[in-house]
Amino acid sequence: MDILKNISPRKLGIVFILFFFCLTASESFTQDLEKVFSASYIYEKKGDYASAIIEIMDVYVSDSYQMNTRLGWLNYLAGNFTESRQYYGKSINLKPGALEPKFGYANTSASLGNWDDAMEQYFEILKIDPNNTFASFRLGMIYYNREDYSKAFALFEKVANFYPLDFDSNLMLGWTYWRLGKNSEAKEMFKIALLISPGNASANEGLSLIK
Secondary structure: OHHHHOOOHHHHHHHHHHHHHHHHHHHHHHHHHHHHHHHHHHHHHHOOHHHHHHHHHOOOOOOOHHHHHHHHHHHHHOOOHHHHHHHHHHHHHHOOOOOHHHHHHHHHHHHOOOHHHHHHHHHHHHHHOOOOHHHHHHHHHHHHHOOOHHHHHHHHHHHHHHOOOOHHHHHHHHHHHHHOOOHHHHHHHHHHHHHHOOOOHHHHHHHHOOO
16 A cells, blocks of 8 residues: 555554544444344334334434434334434435335325325335335225226236235225226126135125125
8 A cells, every 4th residue: 555655653553543443433333323223122112112212313313324214113103204204204315225215204104194295105116126016006005095996906916916815906906896897807806805815894895796
């Protein structure tokens, strides 16, 4: 390393001392952070979300993906949906390719009734992972509730093609077919749903509507 040849032995010694000091401080902070996260998990299991949040906030660093995502989750559990969205939003900015904060942001947006924001995140997830069945199904449910049955059908069908024995997608295909006036197809889907979940009330209700 040619650059070190131009540094006096005394200054070089100081550089190494500072380097090892920073390294030791970093290791110490990591160990302390592990204890903080561990304590927050214990509080979470007890349902004491406020204390779990305080544990993280006491050492909060704004550019930490882990802290922001953890705070997003804890605030969501505590019902602090606006705060949860803020932390998940920071996580998204820190790691744009990560899916978990996008799901978290979508969940809190849905809890606040901001369905357009939730949809935006599901679209972003599907850009990164086009075959993500969780995003596809949840987006399908939004379209279904908005009575856009054609778009809902395409998404439910996509999930069912990947997981033919998935109860939720088969059930919703049944209801979507029924909404589209395709009774024979709806009947078949409700029957499949009942094979997966015998006696299911929603599937039986769907069958009762088909003459």
